[in-house]
Amino acid sequence: MRYEAALREMGAAGSPVVERIVARRLDAEAVEFALRRRGIRGDQGGDLARRMQILCYLVEVQPSYLGEFVNQESSRGRAWAELLGATLGSAWKLVKGEYLVRRHGLV
Amino acid sequence: MDWFDLIVVGSGPGATFAAYGARGRRILVLDVGHDAPLSPELTGNAYELRRGKEDLFPSLIGERFESLRNLWKRPISLKLKSPYMSYIVRDWERVAPVASESFEGAISLAKGGLANAWGAGVFRFTDRDLGGFPLTAAELRPYYDEVTAHIGVSGANDDLAAYFERDEGLLPPLRLSSFFAEMMGRYERLRPLFQRERMAMGRARLAVLTEPRNGRAAYDYGNLEFFKPHDPSIYTPAYTIDEMIRAGAIEYRSGHLVTRYRETEEGVEVHSRNLATGATDVARGRKLLLGAGALNTARIVLESNDDYQTRLPALDNAMACIPFFRLRRIGEPLAVHDTSLAQLNMVVEDAEWGEPLQASLYGTTGPLRSDIVFSLPLSIRANLVWTKYVAPAMGLLMLFYPGRQSSGSYVCLRPSGELGVQFAPEPPHEVERRLIRVLRKMGYMTHAALIQRPGSGAGLHYAGTLPMRANPGLPEKLPEKPYETSAEGLLAGTRGVYIVDGACFSRLPAKNLTFTIMANALRIGRGVAQRMGQQMP
Numbered sequence: 001m002r003y004e005a006a007l008r009e010m011g012a013a014g015s016p017v018v019e020r021i022v023a024r025r026l027d028a029e030a031v032e033f034a035l036r037r038r039g040i041r042g043d044q045g046g047d048l049a050r051r052m053q054i055l056c057y058l059v060e061v062q063p064s065y066l067g068e069f070v071n072q073e074s075s076r077g078r079a080w081a082e083l084l085g086a087t088l089g090s091a092w093k094l095v096k097g098e099y100l101v102r103r104h105g106l107v
Numbered sequence: 108m109d110w111f112d113l114i115v116v117g118s119g120p121g122a123t124f125a126a127y128g129a130r131g132r133r134i135l136v137l138d139v140g141h142d143a144p145l146s147p148e149l150t151g152n153a154y155e156l157r158r159g160k161e162d163l164f165p166s167l168i169g170e171r172f173e174s175l176r177n178l179w180k181r182p183i184s185l186k187l188k189s190p191y192m193s194y195i196v197r198d199w200e201r202v203a204p205v206a207s208e209s210f211e212g213a214i215s216l217a218k219g220g221l222a223n224a225w226g227a228g229v230f231r232f233t234d235r236d237l238g239g240f241p242l243t244a245a246e247l248r249p250y251y252d253e254v255t256a257h258i259g260v261s262g263a264n265d266d267l268a269a270y271f272e273r274d275e276g277l278l279p280p281l282r283l284s285s286f287f288a289e290m291m292g293r294y295e296r297l298r299p300l301f302q303r304e305r306m307a308m309g310r311a312r313l314a315v316l317t318e319p320r321n322g323r324a325a326y327d328y329g330n331l332e333f334f335k336p337h338d339p340s341i342y343t344p345a346y347t348i349d350e351m352i353r354a355g356a357i358e359y360r361s362g363h364l365v366t367r368y369r370e371t372e373e374g375v376e377v378h379s380r381n382l383a384t385g386a387t388d389v390a391r392g393r394k395l396l397l398g399a400g401a402l403n404t405a406r407i408v409l410e411s412n413d414d415y416q417t418r419l420p421a422l423d424n425a426m427a428c429i430p431f432f433r434l435r436r437i438g439e440p441l442a443v444h445d446t447s448l449a450q451l452n453m454v455v456e457d458a459e460w461g462e463p464l465q466a467s468l469y470g471t472t473g474p475l476r477s478d479i480v481f482s483l484p485l486s487i488r489a490n491l492v493w494t495k496y497v498a499p500a501m502g503l504l505m506l507f508y509p510g511r512q513s514s515g516s517y518v519c520l521r522p523s524g525e526l527g528v529q530f531a532p533e534p535p536h537e538v539e540r541r542l543i544r545v546l547r548k549m550g551y552m553t554h555a556a557l558i559q560r561p562g563s564g565a566g567l568h569y570a571g572t573l574p575m576r577a578n579p580g581l582p583e584k585l586p587e588k589p590y591e592t593s594a595e596g597l598l599a600g601t602r603g604v605y606i607v608d609g610a611c612f613s614r615l616p617a618k619n620l621t622f623t624i625m626a627n628a629l630r631i632g633r634g635v636a637q638r639m640g641q642q643m644p
Contacts, residue, residue, distance in 0.1 A: 002164065005172070006172045006175060009171060009172045009175075010172070010178065012179075029487055032487065033485075033486040049481065050178050052487060053178055053477065053481055054178065056477040056481075057168055057175055057475065058164070058168065061163050061164050061168055062162075062164075063158055063159060063160060068491060069494070070157075070441050070495060070498075071439070071498070071499060072440050072441070073440050074438065074439055074440055076437065078438070079437050079438030079496040080437065082496065083437070083492060083493060086485070086488060086489035086492035086493065089486070089488065089489060090486040090488075090489035093486040093488075094486070097486075
C-alpha cells in the first residue's frame with residue numbers, strides 16, 4: 001500500500017521495462033544492476049532503480065528488518081564471509097543481468 | 108500606525124543575535140517563521156526506537172514520503188529531508204525561488220533558519236581568517252565570548268586552539284565513539300608526522316551542551332539529529348527568538364516575507380507579503396537590520412533598488428567528502444549510543460591556498476542506509492551487506508575549502524522575481540591526496556576514487572553578497588560601490604539599513620561561519636542600538 005502511495009506521490013507512471021520484468025518474472029535485482037552499470041537513466045532503467053530504492057526505504061524502517069541494515073553483534077568472521085559472498089554474488093548478478101537485458105531487449 | 112526603533116528581518120543566527128544585541132529598543136522581527144513540528148514519539152535513541160514495536164514510518168519516512176524526496180526532486184542535504192526536519196526548507200522553492208539548474212543548496216524560511224539543521228560547529232575566526240574584513244579578532248572576541256556564554260559550547264583548547272582561538276568558556280567535549288577515540292590516540296602517537304605535514308587534529312567544538320544549562324538538557328547520544336528537530340542540547344537561534352518573545356523583548360510577526368524597503372525622511376518602510384492573505388503589509392521604523400540569509404538579503408536589497416542587472420558576488424564553502432575505513436573494525440556492532448555530529452576536526456596548512464583548510468570528521472550512524480546504498484558500485488543486495496558491515500568501521504572526512512571570489516559565483520535578481528544563483532565548482536586539489544596519505548599512515552584505508560563532491564551550493568555556508576569594507580562610501584556621499592557595507596554593518600548609500608548576516612562577510616575561510624555570524628550580528632545590533640541612544644528619536 002505504502003509502496004503504491006509512494007509511486008503516486010512521485011507521479012511515477014507505468015514503466016514498460018518494469019512491466020516486462022514483472023510479466024516475465026525476471027530477476028529484477030540483476031536487471032537493475034546491469035542497467036545501473038550501463039548508466040541508463042529515465043524510463044528505461046532509472047525507474048526500476050527508483051522503485052527498488054523506494055522498497056529499500058520502506059523496508060528499512062520496519063523493526064523486523066533492522067538486522068538487514070545494521071550489524072548488532074560482533075561477528076568478524078561472518079562479516080568477511082558475507083562480504084565475500086555478496087561481492088561474488090554481485091558479479092554473478094551482473095553477468096545474469098547483462099544476459100537478461102539483451103535476451104529480453106530491455107534497452 | 109505602529110512605529111519601531113528597529114525592524115529586524117529574519118530569525119536565523121544573524122537576525123536573532125542582532126535583535127538580542129539591541130534588546131531594550133522597541134524591536135519588530137518580521138519573518139516567514141515556519142515552526143518545528145512536534146515529534147513526541149522520537150524520544151530516546153534512534154536505534155532502540157527502531158528495534159521497538161512502534162511503526163516509525165511516519166517519523167522516519169513521512170506520510171508524504173518526505174524522506175524519499177531526493178529520488179525525484181533536486182537533491183538536498185540528508186539532514187533537511189526527513190518528515191520533521193523538512194519544515195526548515197518548506198516553501199522556499201515556491202515563495203523565494205531560485206532559478207538555477209545547478210544549485211543544490213537550499214534557503215530556509217523557518218524560525219531559526221538553516222541553523223535548525225546546522226552541524227553546530229563553532230569556529231572563531233582568527234586575524235588570518237578576517238583578512239579583508241575591517242575588523243580584528245580582538246574586536247570580535249568579547250562578542251564571541253558573550254555568544255559562547257549564551258548558547259553553550261562544548262570542546263577543548265587542544266592542538267586546534269591555534270586555529271580556532273582559545274576559549275575559556277568551553278563545556279567538556281562530547282564523548283568520542285570508540286572509532287574516533289582510537290583515531291585520536293593514533294594522532295597523539297603520530298603527532299610528529301602531523302607536524303611535518305603541517306596538520307593538526309583535535310576535538311570538535313560544538314554548540315551542544317554536555318551539561319544541563321538554563322533549562323536545556325545535556326546531549327544524550329540519541330543519534331536522532333537527522334530526524335528530530337530542536338534537541339534541547341543542540342543550540343538553534345529559534346530558542347533565543349522564543350526567549351525574547353516570552354520576555355517581551357521583541358514583537359515577532361511570522362508569516363511575513365519581506366520583499367523590499369524604502370528609506371524615508373523619518374526612517375525606513377519595510378514591505379512584506381502576508382503569506383496568509385497575500386496582502387502587502389508595511390511596517391515603519393527608524394532602522395532596518397537585514398538578516399534574511401546571504402541570498403535572501405541580497406534579493407531584498409536588489410529588489411529595493413529595482414536592480415535586475417547587477418551580479419553580486421557569492422561565496423560558499425565547497426566540500427570534498429573522503430570516506431576512510433579501519434578494516435579491523437569490520438564486523439563490529441554499530442555504536443548505537445553515538446552522535447552524527449562532528450567528533451573531531453582537522454586543520455591543514457596548504458601552500459596552494461595560502462591559508463588553513465579545515466575538515467570535520469563524522470561517523471556514519473545518522474542517516475538511513477537507504478540514503479547511500481544505491482551509490483555503492485555493487486548489486487543492491489551486495490550493497491546492503493557492505494553498508495551493514497562496513498558502517499561501524501567507517502568515518503567521513505568532510506574537507507571544507509575557503510569560499511573563492513569568482514566571476515562564476517554570483518547572485519542576481521531576475522525580473523520574474525527569481526534569484527539567479529551560481530557557484531563555480533571547485534576542482535580536486537592536491538591537499539586531498541595529502542590527507543589521504545596521512546590517513547593511510549594512520550592505518551585507515553581510503554582512495555581518491557572514493558571522494559564525493561556535493562553539488563553547487565550544497566555547503567549551505569552562503570556569504571559575501573554585500574561585503575563589509577573599510578571604506579565602502581560614506582552615507583552622505585554618493586557611494587561608488589553601493590552594494591558594500593561598512594564595519595558597522597551599514598549598507599552603502601543608505602542612512603539606516605544594516606546587514607547582519609553572512610551577506611556582509613568580506614571573505615569566507617574554510618570554517619563554518621554561523622558562530623561568527625552570531626558574534627558579528629551581536630556587535631552590529633548592539634552598536635546600532637547604542638548609537639540610537641545618542642540621537643534624538
